[in-house]
Amino acid sequence: MNHRTAIIDIGSNSARLVIYEKTSRYGFHLICEQKSKVRIGEGAYQKEGHLQPNGIKRAFLTLHSFQETIQKYKTSKTICIATSALRDAPNGKAFVSWIKKELKLDIQVIDGEKEAKYGAIAVNNLLPVSEGITIDIGGGSADLALIKKGRIIDTYSLNLGTVRLKELFFDKGKPLEDARAYIHNALNALPEHFKHHRAIGIGGTARALSRSIMKSTEYPLDKLHGYRYTVSDQQSYFEDVYRSSAKGLKRFPLKPNRFDTIREGTLIFDELLRYMGAEEVITSSVGVREGIFLNSSLNKRTLKFPEGKNPSIESILSRFKPMVNVEKNKKAKLQIALSLYHTLLQQSNIDKIYLNELLSALKLSSIGKTLTIYRSHKHAFYIAIQELNYGFTHEQMALIALLLRTDNDGTVPRILVKEYRSLLPSKNVLTWLSFFYKLTILIHEASNSAKIEFSYENQVLVIYSDKSLYLAKEKIRALKKPIPFAIIIADQNELPKNKNLGII
Missing domain, CATH: 3.30.420.150 (Exopolyphosphatase. Domain 2)
Incomplete structure (x- = not known):
């Protein structure tokens, strides 16, 4: 079972329980959230800060319910913190001691x-x-x-x-x-x-x-x-x-x-x-509770994720694991995209800032197949639009999700482009990126770790491969190109000699 951490946050107005599940070294996601408007500080500011009976009763019943939830989820660790209502209250320490005695729950009262x-x-x-x-x-x-x-x-x-x-x-x-x-x-x-x-x-x-x-x-x-x-x-x-x-x-x-x-x-x-x-x-949408969780799981010196590690992508990849053996060579897929991107960068006339979104989409390109291979690109879009939560702007989230939704002809559905238009780059940029994405996928799926190189000259894109790309050729011909140019595939596609079949 994956590592689970429960965090209880007792504020003046509300008490919340969240449970995070760590799915990989840098991936985590929220699996439970409960809230109760306990108003533990109600009436306190008119009574020299003393917690009042109604607030105390609501807080006790809420914490007792939280504990039952925590037991149900079988968490590995529970951290309970309280903020201003308890630290300001003259009877706050008495409340903490009472809760520890009755519920066996340690409350850490933290300063502002x-x-x-x-x-x-x-x-x-x-x-x-x-x-x-x-x-x-x-x-x-x-x-x-x-x-x-x-x-x-x-x-x-x-x-x-x-x-x-x-x-x-x-x-x-x-x-x-x-x-x-x-x-x-x-x-x-x-x-x-x-x-x-x-x-x-x-x-x-x-x-x-x-x-x-x-x-x-x-x-x-x-x-x-x-x-x-x-x-x-x-x-x-x-x-x-x-x-x-x-x-x-x-x-x-x-x-x-x-x-x-x-x-x-x-x-x-x-x-x-x-x-x-x-x-x-x-x-x-993150705050104290997420900070407490990260404080307990990140490097104590830096309190930061390593460069290049996005927790949303790490979490998605650890939860949606399609064809693990096939995806072992995913670095080759990213290398194909990088080579293609730089070969056509001058022709596409798009900013290099979009390379990160292209590579992020390619990392997630197979997640839809976890559900079913049929319409997997649609499943990938919905997973990404819901689960890409951390470390990206809304513009980046929308672009990555739409690239995952790219159809067989290398285009994004117009209805989605219209829906997210205010968050997306220009039509030219989107057209080129979806073309890069789909062509990379087609080459990677057909190449079986082949060495892939590109050249572009006189409106001709040549794809060099030291292995056969036979299965990709027909699909590549069906791609809609951003501008008019030809695509030639120069691969190793020789038939074995066989005199009986007339092949010499």
């Missing part, structure tokens, strides 16, 4: 800076960014991390949280300006170097806002992780949300389960964006 660090570790490994400031707004605190050149430079925790603001201001009907002044006072403690044009939104508030923007703009890709938007385009929307009445929230494309704290969270988020001078927001 460690919380910010875990979020930054997740972002640093699972988002295609190397610069920015992470913002994780919880019920009791807002935790930030400054990342530069792929390194976590600094972390900071502010006593700004949605539940805290709700109970101190919104529930009491106090003027909005009082809440804003409270936020500004907290921001005065933030070090001056926490300025950046890019904010990375972690946590419920940032995700809820991004999802509502995606819905209102009819965004083509149903994937929150990696979604980007320009701050100036959305600030009037943010203001409409936090100035709304509780009943008025129904007119926004927000999930009803976010209504209780979305106004407070949006106000905090908007003020943080203004303070740091953010121009764009990138949404992260």
